[in-house]
Amino acid sequence: MSVINVGVIGASGYTGLELLKILIHHPKFNLSYVANTEGGTTLVSLHPSLAKVCDLDVKKADVEECATSCALVFLALPHQSAMAYVKPLIAKGIKVVDLSADYRLPQDIYEKFYCPHTDAQNLAKAVYGLPELFRKELKSASLVANPGCFPTSAILGVLPFMEKRVKNTPIIIDAKTGVSGAGKKLSETTHFVNVNENLFAYNPLMHRHAPEIAQKLGVDFEEVHFVPHLVPITRGMLSSIYIQVEGDFDAHELLEAYYKDAKHVRVSKNPVDMKNVAGTNFCDIYVKQSKASLEKGNILFISSAIDNLMRGASSAAVVNANLMMGLDEDLGIPNIAYVP
Amino acid sequence: MSVINVGVIGASGYTGLELLKILIHHPKFNLSYVANTEGGTTLVSLHPSLAKVCDLDVKKADVEECATSCALVFLALPHQSAMAYVKPLIAKGIKVVDLSADYRLPQDIYEKFYCPHTDAQNLAKAVYGLPELFRKELKSASLVANPGCFPTSAILGVLPFMEKRVKNTPIIIDAKTGVSGAGKKLSETTHFVNVNENLFAYNPLMHRHAPEIAQKLGVDFEEVHFVPHLVPITRGMLSSIYIQVEGDFDAHELLEAYYKDAKHVRVSKNPVDMKNVAGTNFCDIYVKQSKASLEKGNILFISSAIDNLMRGASSAAVVNANLMMGLDEDLGIPNIAYVP
Amino acid sequence: MSVINVGVIGASGYTGLELLKILIHHPKFNLSYVANTEGGTTLVSLHPSLAKVCDLDVKKADVEECATSCALVFLALPHQSAMAYVKPLIAKGIKVVDLSADYRLPQDIYEKFYCPHTDAQNLAKAVYGLPELFRKELKSASLVANPGCFPTSAILGVLPFMEKRVKNTPIIIDAKTGVSGAGKKLSETTHFVNVNENLFAYNPLMHRHAPEIAQKLGVDFEEVHFVPHLVPITRGMLSSIYIQVEGDFDAHELLEAYYKDAKHVRVSKNPVDMKNVAGTNFCDIYVKQSKASLEKGNILFISSAIDNLMRGASSAAVVNANLMMGLDEDLGIPNIAYVP
């Protein structure tokens, strides 16, 4: 099979860089178009670590030029900016993996938490890019909405236990994320001195990823209690999830059975950590049952670890592109962690 | 008033050092006896940072010698070792603040989670050293059981809301602690490479501080779901607490009212962090109400931050000693944080 | 003796905060005036860690108001801004400790590395605030130029060996500094992701502290080769110094003898580290002689550690104020390190 030309629009940020790092060595995808909103530079100027590795030009993003040189495009742009590119690209028959939030939610929910949506037509057809939920649909998708990092780690942790869960009880997600999740932008929150030797919750019970989690799990938004915490780590995400379940079952066995064929989920008998998944597309999951016997059922503690920039964004996007293009799901997907 | 001679047994570890750091500059306590289990050394040999500050001899711990030179002794020893000193010291009329777990729990619970107890008599009389719960009792105590670090941060966060809490619902405590909590001992868990750029839960739903929390809150052990996480930080502890409450009330106002006279609790309108309390005896607390309306009541998210070695151990111990000796609660207690 | 009213202009930054943290508990200085360039706020708003500790108003800096309420003022302002306050304050008879670079260098050198100087008169009378060099002069000074952090650590390391040094050979200073030295300003260099797990030299052989070092050591600027490195640490500074010496002597003994009466220098037999000085005014120094016998003499490796915000700025400033006011040099000066 010949190579497939792909492009990246939004090459400057962290997720853009991660896409490039994967695509440079992908055995089937050929990086034929790289752009950001300014253009007029090179990959090595933007990302000095690519010196002697890849020095493509970075162009000013242009739908026409992109469409003539690619069969599929990754958009690593902020929400609202992304939809302005998706619409014309899809119209020209280019497949798109959008890493923003623009196509993840039904219009009413999207507009409640983000901004007005200007591409309802494609929104209705977009497939949510979590293979563990929509593998079949992804294979024939033209437009994939790549999931948020928090939703990925949370959904993969909760999903296997949805049938055991006691209806109408809280799903509590206490998430911890590395600072790269906040992006390259300078802010008080990313100043080294404010983060180092520190730890705090932010947007508690108010983060925009909560409706995404609820919607994909098929529960009411008010049942998901989501609190992210910023930790002094560059990359990594750990979601500590607490749910109430009923019935007599072995949670670890259920988890293992649920993911026995999953290429990018690993079930662990020991509490999972951030390090073993850093740099990879793996989601590592651990579960522990409490011995409590409350009225409303037992508590499960689920710990779910991903690399926020990889499984939480860029390697997940390439998995989706693989599926969309009829390739093996794990072709060219990094599986060697940044340990030690 | 003249000075009060005090001693420290267990001068080698982190909590021992923190005690010394406070006592060296305490306006009323005079550090007249310093010991560890080996003796034959000096403070500066154990803790080079004390050079040109304080170079007392460190003696081999001896009850007789200690009793003749001190009115009050701090024990910074592992559990089980501590009780062997408490019994004879109390017998000689010396007041004791014990930083171990030995006198924190009723005998049956203690023996279930730790080891056989050999000093039931004093155990029955020991006062749990949380002034926010037992200030009055502490003023006349001879033996104080200094609280664990996790229980301190958790109890202070939950306490104000116990009346609003829906009975028989889970109290979920997702705690994050710095590595100094694991002590000086060499272990896989404290190896820099294993902790740095990493984060994981340990002893999930099984940590020995859970029964301490339950017992002091007056709830059943099975209602407390406690999961500590190790974070790549030297000192600091943040407990993220989720409870179900009922009734119409303003959680922030209730919290402010509850702690309006507390010298060492600060209520914050913004999420609290580890840095603002590091090096001090403050516990900073934030609360956020969810808008959910579940069958079993609303969810409160409570975030409670302390310095694990200070409010979680050594400065709390000196507060207790102040109370036991009739001094002002905050005399000589550090209140200047290690920011930035 | 009654209290002495002092003020701080420049309360917002890291060195301003450190000044406040020391002055709040100083036994003789009374913090009677706190200002920044905007005013209209409070200390707790600027620095939440001061809640329940000190909540003075922060005023808009005004020379008149300042002069009526203080006998001495600390200026924690950027260079160039500082001299605009020094001139009128000195004219009104107020003593000043200036933490900027404005009064550290002779006019010609200052103007070469910084900007035009508008207060030559006071510049000529300012005393360089390193007690180890100018203790006597400081006692009668009206205006003290507080030394830069790099110069402090470098000069204190080199000074004892100047007589042994081979003339005209390079003085190599390889310095490592924590990120707080770069201040609160947002920049690429202070973004957590750029600093964490990273290390690099900046302004190599071109930093403005090099002429300060050369001038105070009395050597030619071209003999000082100074390269600072940024390290992923919040506070701390370590200077690794290499000089060529001649003659037969014991470097450690010479160092000990030189600083035997110094209250804030500690000579160590083991390599020094950042942690034992963090939070204090100590400078810890270690020296090691090579066994080499080059034509031009042996090499000495000198390692000099300070807290960049304390001995490198704010606690040094309070030491200078103590001397200017006839107080004991170490009155109210923090000597308990942030270990562990």
Added chain:
Amino acid sequence: MSVINVGVIGASGYTGLELLKILIHHPKFNLSYVANTEGGTTLVSLHPSLAKVCDLDVKKADVEECATSCALVFLALPHQSAMAYVKPLIAKGIKVVDLSADYRLPQDIYEKFYCPHTDAQNLAKAVYGLPELFRKELKSASLVANPGCFPTSAILGVLPFMEKRVKNTPIIIDAKTGVSGAGKKLSETTHFVNVNENLFAYNPLMHRHAPEIAQKLGVDFEEVHFVPHLVPITRGMLSSIYIQVEGDFDAHELLEAYYKDAKHVRVSKNPVDMKNVAGTNFCDIYVKQSKASLEKGNILFISSAIDNLMRGASSAAVVNANLMMGLDEDLGIPNIAYVP
């Protein structure tokens, strides 16, 4: 060309893991034998990050078994242990890349700094595995002594300037290394609390890598003044080098010319950092000339960055194996850095 069977003895440590991570995806090398000194385990048990990636058995190291299954073996063992395997493996015609110090130095120097050598015959024939010095010899080598991490970064930095260097002047190497260089062993030095927010020199002017540097540069041991510092980083190494040079030349241009064909050295116009090389075999080098004009010539500041586990050990070892087996030098060698 068919695959080449290779083995790893010493699979437990950090350099062993890094070897495995590279070899698992190497296009020509087939990992046919993995062992450590105990055996009886699996790769996933030793390194959980390899779950769902590679789960070979880990055998008890045995020369016979190894020799029958491999054409080339990597030894990732401590010095002294390594030579016991090298001798019989070489005798059986197996090629060996030894990552220990055992074959790096002439016997007299080795025995002075390490221990008695028991394999003088092979020592005499071993090739030092730095392609920039010995590419030609490596192509026909049976036994390669893989360089130490500090020597790699130092030699690559100094080498281009040896002809410009003023004879008999000091070569000063102030190196900074991440903690993974200290290995998995538990020690005070690797305890998180001792390293985090800290920085110190160790073995100043006495480290065993100094003679290796001197010997390979062809200078007298007494001319190399080497001081390593431990920094709170997991992986990375930066050597700051100061040498005296004479003559009129452009140091950056000379550096670029020297390495213009080097596949794994990158010359930078800006100071280099650890992050851009982490996870790769690149050595990034920057040079800056001082404007000084001392008697003995000008000073060059050279900054040389590598990943201590990769270019400083394991990826360098695979490069050497590539050369020994007639493959392209960069075949299967990681070049995508762990940024951000």
